Structure formats: C-alpha cells, structure tokens
Amino acid sequence: MSATTETNYHAGPDAVSAKKSRYRRVSKGRGNFELWSWVFMRASGILLLVLIFGHLFVNLMLGEGIHGIDFAFVAGKWSSPFWQTWDMLMLWLAELHGFNGVRTIINDYTEKDRTRWILKGLLVASALLVMVLGTLVIFTFDPCLDPSSTLSVCAR
Amino acid sequence: MTATTTDTTAGKTGQDSAKAGAVPSFTVTLKIARFNPETDTEAHWETYQVTSHATDRVLDALHQIKWDQDGSLSFRRSCAHGVCGSDAMRINGKNRLACKTLIKDVNPDKPITVEPIKGLPVEKDLIVDMEPFFDAYREVMPFLITNGNEPTRERIQSQADRDRFDDTTKCILCAACTTSCPVFWNDGQYFGPAAIVNAHRFIFDTRDEGGAQRLEILNDKEGVWRCRTTFNCTDACPRGIQVTQAIQEVKRALLTSRF
Secondary structure (H helix, E strand, O other), X not given: OHHHHOOOOOOOOOOOOOOOOOOOXXXXXXXXXXXXXXXXXXXXXXXXXXXXXXXXXXXXXXXXXXXXXXXXXXXXXXXXXXXXXXXXXXXXHHHHHXXXXXHHHHHHHOOOXXXXXXXXXXXXXXXXXXXXXXXXXXXXXXXXXXXXXXXXXXXX | OXXXXXXXXXXXXXXXXXXXXXXXXXXXXXXXXXXXOOOOOOOEEEEEEEEEEOOOEHHHHHHXXXXXXXXXXXXXXXXXXXXXXXXXXXXXXXXXXXXOOEHHHHOOOOOEEEEOOOOOOEEEOOEEOOHHHHHHHHHOOOOOOOOOOXXXXXXXXOHHHHHHOOHHHHOOOOOOOHHHOHHHHHHOOOOOHHHHHHHHHHHOOOOOOOHHXXXXXXXXXXXXXXXXXXXXXXXXXXXXXXXXHHXXXXXXXXXXXXX
C-alpha cells in the first residue's frame, strides 16, 4: 500500500508535473488589445449588416435589379465618392472582421506556438493582400481601360 | 436490519424484494479510464460490474469497485456530499460530481463511462493535477482587499448589495466548469470560468476595494475575452452557478470602466 501512496508520478511519460508541462501558466499578456478586438467585432458586425444589406438592395433590387449589373453599372457606381467610400468601408470591415474571427479560431485551436505563428503570419499576409489590392482597385479604377469602350464618360 | 431478515423468505438482495418501500437494485457496468504512471504510457479503459440500488450515486459504485473488486483504482473524494468539490469527474462525457450523480439518472442500461476531468495533467486513474487550476485561481486574488483603517465592528452591507454576488459565492472549486471549457482544453492558458467566478465574487462585493486590480488582471489576453459563451461551464456547475453570466458581467464591468 505504501507503494501507492508514495507513487512518484513524475515517472510516467504522460504524468509530468504541471510545473514542467505545457499546462504551466505563462501568460502575462496585459493591455487592452483583446478588449478592443472584442468591441470591434461587435461594432463592425452591426455596421456590416447595414453596409451589406444596403449594397445588396442597391445592386439587386433598385432599377433593373440583377439584370442591370454589368461593367458599366460598376463603373457608374465607382465614379461617385459615396460608393467608393461605401465599398471601401465594406471591404475593410469585412476583411478585418473575418481576420479577427480567424485569428480567434487559430488561438483557440492551435496547440504549439510555432503553428500559431505560422498560421497567423499567413492570415496577416492574406488580409493585407486583399485590403491593399481591393483599395487600389476602388480608387484607381479606370472606366475607360478598354480603348474601344462605348461608355459615355469615355467619349472623346 | 432485523426487519429484512424476518420479513420475507427471499429478500436477501433487493432483486426479488416486492416489499413495499424496497429500493430496487440492478447490475450496472462502469467503464473507467485507468492510468498508472509507473507502468502505462497512456490511459486505457477497464470495465467493472457492480450491483447498485436506485438510491446509489456513481461514487457509491466507485467505492464498491475500490473496496470489493480492485483496490488499485484511484480517485479523490472527501466529504462525499457535494460540498468539498473533490470528486469532479467526466461521467458519460459530462463533468459532474460523482457524489451528486445518481446512477439511475445516467442511463444504467448502458455502460457508464468515467474519466478524469479534461485539460489537466492526469496523475493516476481519475486523479488530476489541480495546480494549474489553482494557479489561475490565486492570480485573481480571491480575498478581501481594503484600504484605510479597519472598522472596529463588522463591515456593514445591505441585503441588496449582498445579493449582487450571491450566486458566485457558491463555488466549491471542483474545477468541473474550467475543465469543461473548450478554450481551456486547448492550452490551459485561459484563466477559466472558476477563476473568473471567484474574481466576480469580490469585484461585485461593495466591501471590497480591489475590484479595479482584479478587472485589470482579467483584461489579460488570456482573460475574460477568450470566453466564447459556449455555456459548457454553466451546464457543468454542480452548484448551479450561472457561470457564463458571471463572465459576461465581468466583461461588461471592464467595458463600462473604459467608456
């Protein structure tokens, strides 16, 4: 019986002491980042509801509806600073909202710090790519890109 | 005792006792996760059969196994009446106290699985190392913090003020909530519901003056913001504490202290 009571539980490979194992509490991550990310998630969610449903309504319901969407329709929309801003906001908020969600999932599911950093690196790179490219397209968009364009704005 | 021996001819065991008020008995199979750190590299299942009464708890079945069948089975229990919080374990996939779970309530027709609580290092069989859990608990400073001179008499508090944190005073630190939390399972760095519940107990206590410090601690990157409101903790709590609500109240207190 004394054998059981004096069991050295450090002996087994699975039974490492909590002080040495990955269960040891190491975190000292202070600061308000997680608070702001939590607030951003809610605020951007509400804003996105308005932006996305507004976008869908204008594109699919007003005027000719879905049949009216073509190159000229997009070109017309992006000639107005209002729609440029709208679309850019939608792009940024959706991308950051999604970025933050996936960041949370990575934090929740990866076990090793290395995997965590690799996945987050990929995530940051993809988010930056989408946001930079998208913003560039919205603001440098040229409706007369095609020399044979028949759009009225391109009439010389 | 004398009543049973003189009463009927058959009724030694409960099985054939048609006697009024007799407690029915049945055979139940328990599938228990066993792990001996001296010989095993990983846990394995072992099956035991015990005869139980409808009034028996899972803990009684474990006692029967340990005392009559296999003395090497290890598990923690102290008071055996749902107060000390020693015997939290995963019974049929759900965290419960073995001493508060009646066998008849966990479907004795099928084998009942009993495992150690998840997310903490297993020491032997159903015993886990609770140190990481208590580390998180200690970090939130679960004691009264005050400034200035001590009053000569007791610190007065209105009933309404006392009621504000009544729910979170019920915690018995059994770890059923923290070890039911999927965020805690991952790497054990999250403070966990139990630590937050015990911080809540002091944050919302009008006599305490360390609330701001505790909120700052729980604002950590592994603090309340990692809660995904899956409600596993609320389901698991053997004391019926509204754990998820307490965590949300701490979040709200953090937000209102900023805005």
